[in-house]
Amino acid sequence: MMTYKGYMAQVEYDDEAKVFHGEVIYTRDVITFQGRSVDELEQAFRDSVDDYLDLCRERGEEPDKPYSGQFVVRVRPEVHREIALAAKRTGKSMNAWVAELLEQEAKRVLHL
The missing domain is CATH 1.10.1220 (Arc Repressor Mutant)
Incomplete structure (x- = not known):
């Protein structure tokens, strides 16, 4: 699991393409990245999160946060x-x- 600025990503390896592919999880928005090495993958993850935050700022939108600190639990x-x-x-x-x-x-x- 990779984390950056509170965002977490899941990574898979595509052995045919010889590339790591990652996706930020626990957000409604789709944020993906890829790299051929661990260093490249980590940088691409940070860049993707930063690009996402910049885009939200430019649009005047609140970025989707992975965890708000609130959730609903239903019990009997x-x-x-x-x-x-x-x-x-x-x-x-x-x-x-x-x-x-x-x-x-x-x-x-x-x-x-």
């Missing part, structure tokens, strides 16, 4: 109630309580 009403009660018992808001648990679990799974 009973679970929603239990989460609210558990958060209240710890003296935290539901958002703070859930965010803390998700962060802890993500770090455990990713071994951070």
